[in-house]
Amino acid sequence: xxxxxxxxxxxxxxxxxxxxxxxxxxxxxxxxxxxxxxxxxxxxxxxxxxxxxxxxxxxxxxxxxxxxxxxxxxxxxxxxxxxxxxxxxxxxxxxxxxxxxxxxxxxxxxxxxxxxxxxxxxxxxxxxxxxxxxxxxxxxxxxxxxxxxxxxxxxxxxxxxxxxxxxxxxxxxxxxxxxxxxxxxxxxxxxxxxxxxxxxxxxxxxxxxxxxxxxxxxxxxxxxxxxxxxxxxxxxxxxxxxxxxxxxxxxxxxxxxxxxxxxxxxxxxxxxxxxxxxxxxxxxxxxxxxxxxxxxxxxxxxxxxxxxxxxxxxxxxxxxxxxxxxxxxxxxxxxxxxxxxxxxxxxxxxxxxxxxxxxxxxxxxxxxxxxxxxxxxxxxxxxxxxxxxxxxxxxxxxxxxxxxxxxxxxxxxxxxxxxxxxxxxxxxxxxxxxxxxxxxxxxxxxxxxxxxxxxxxxxxxxxxxxxxxxxxxxxxxxxxxxxxxxxxxxxxxxxxxxxxx
Ligand SMILES: *[C@@H]1O[C@H](CO)[C@@H](O)[C@H](O)[C@H]1NC(C)=O
Ligand SMILES: *[C@@H]1O[C@H](CO)[C@@H](O)[C@H](O)[C@H]1NC(C)=O
Numbered sequence: 001x002x003x004x005x006x007x008x009x010x011x012x013x014x015x016x017x018x019x020x021x022x023x024x025x026x027x028x029x030x031x032x033x034x035x036x037x038x039x040x041x042x043x044x045x046x047x048x049x050x051x052x053x054x055x056x057x058x059x060x061x062x063x064x065x066x067x068x069x070x071x072x073x074x075x076x077x078x079x080x081x082x083x084x085x086x087x088x089x090x091x092x093x094x095x096x097x098x099x100x101x102x103x104x105x106x107x108x109x110x111x112x113x114x115x116x117x118x119x120x121x122x123x124x125x126x127x128x129x130x131x132x133x134x135x136x137x138x139x140x141x142x143x144x145x146x147x148x149x150x151x152x153x154x155x156x157x158x159x160x161x162x163x164x165x166x167x168x169x170x171x172x173x174x175x176x177x178x179x180x181x182x183x184x185x186x187x188x189x190x191x192x193x194x195x196x197x198x199x200x201x202x203x204x205x206x207x208x209x210x211x212x213x214x215x216x217x218x219x220x221x222x223x224x225x226x227x228x229x230x231x232x233x234x235x236x237x238x239x240x241x242x243x244x245x246x247x248x249x250x251x252x253x254x255x256x257x258x259x260x261x262x263x264x265x266x267x268x269x270x271x272x273x274x275x276x277x278x279x280x281x282x283x284x285x286x287x288x289x290x291x292x293x294x295x296x297x298x299x300x301x302x303x304x305x306x307x308x309x310x311x312x313x314x315x316x317x318x319x320x321x322x323x324x325x326x327x328x329x330x331x332x333x334x335x336x337x338x339x340x341x342x343x344x345x346x347x348x349x350x351x352x353x354x355x356x357x358x359x360x361x362x363x364x365x366x367x368x369x370x371x372x373x374x375x376x377x378x379x380x381x382x383x384x385x386x387x388x389x390x391x392x393x394x395x396x397x398x399x400x401x402x403x404x405x406x407x408x409x410x411x412x413x414x415x416x417x418x419x420x421x422x423x424x425x426x427x428x429x430x431x432x433x434x435x436x437x438x439x440x441x442x443x444x445x446x447x448x449x450x451x452x453x454x455x456x457x458x459x460x461x462x463x464x465x466x467x468x469x470x471x472x473x474x475x476x477x478x479x480x481x482x483x484x485x486x487x488x489x490x491x492x493x494x495x496x497x498x499x500x501x
Pocket of ligand 2: 335336401402403404443
């Protein structure tokens, strides 16, 4: 752990020397309006959560253990506050409190995830658990009864532990296991759920989980297992998509996408090649195979990783090949692109080898860094860069033939003050970015704040608050209290405009 600790120490030193602006706003976190000040009538506003981060009830009603239960229980030191999500916001027992908040916000949609280990406690169909299915039926029915569209994510990090025992995302068997689980969800919920995300932020579990050993399963095979995890995730996504289209679409008429996270990149020297490389190694990793005309992994990744692999003495590329069959199955396998956007970076080609050998960082060969005028939130990585959202939406429009985009996550974390002006500035400027993009012809149909309520923020535990609603974790009733930002967001939803603060 010393390495990790010294990394944070180094960031701290850097932060003091370049005098990073720590939130408490003035100024930079805003964006100029361009065009129509009103969102289209059919633009959908919502909020997002995920199962492990809010549900609690980790061992109740037949739920199996997930890799995050195992990890937080075995290695509490890996969380900043040694916490876990055994109870969290207790949404499993308190969905009605979440529903009250959703109704108060007047959201059009609610994006939440299904815990695979509630449906199949061991991950396998043989362990099917009706009580888990009943729980999500109740959630979905109550949303619909209140005019709120459910957007369901099938996988948001909480893999059943039993599947990890034989390799998790490093074993191609995950493809068929995921499709079997997806079919179970389509069969049980697809009559009412019409918008699905297969996976949430693959880069964000493949890299920390299989390359950097910070997330479960804590594998340290950088530049090898992280790519394998991405490849199997992509194939599982496409296989689930094709299955839905052939077996369910005719009756259910839903749409399926994947929630991809990415930053946008800028260059101080107008180095377009570095920017392109930044986009190919981030958003492009999974969006190029699905949304580009040519399909396959992005050319910069294919070429670099192949050539580095041969130089390292390997007989083939560390990046799996998408052969003809898979390439075709994957190409076009989404009805929309789910975009999780938080922040951006400047980029330049690295002047010396990056990261470990081999690794994604080494292959990437770029140095990405924040601008010192950007306003920073609580986490060291989160700078407010709303123009990055506008620019990434235009990038998607131009590169991929203007597919539908749903912004599936965007949000700001802080210490949890109820008077959260910083968060209001952040979401206002980012909704402005979305609106500017819509006015510029981008096919953006929805915006989703992360998050409805404070929740378990992975390794940051409960030290970072992302909620429009605060959760009183110390109280037996776990009251949800609206922050100032909740009231602002409600005004946006009511008026479809961005009122001044
Ligand atoms: C939403 O409304 C706009 C016009 O405001 C229209 O061009 C677009 O096709 C509509 N989209 C959907 C998905 O209905
Ligand atoms: C927006 O995306 C939908 C779904 O992919 C597509 O049918 C529609 O033509 C797109 N609209 C525009 C203006 O490109």
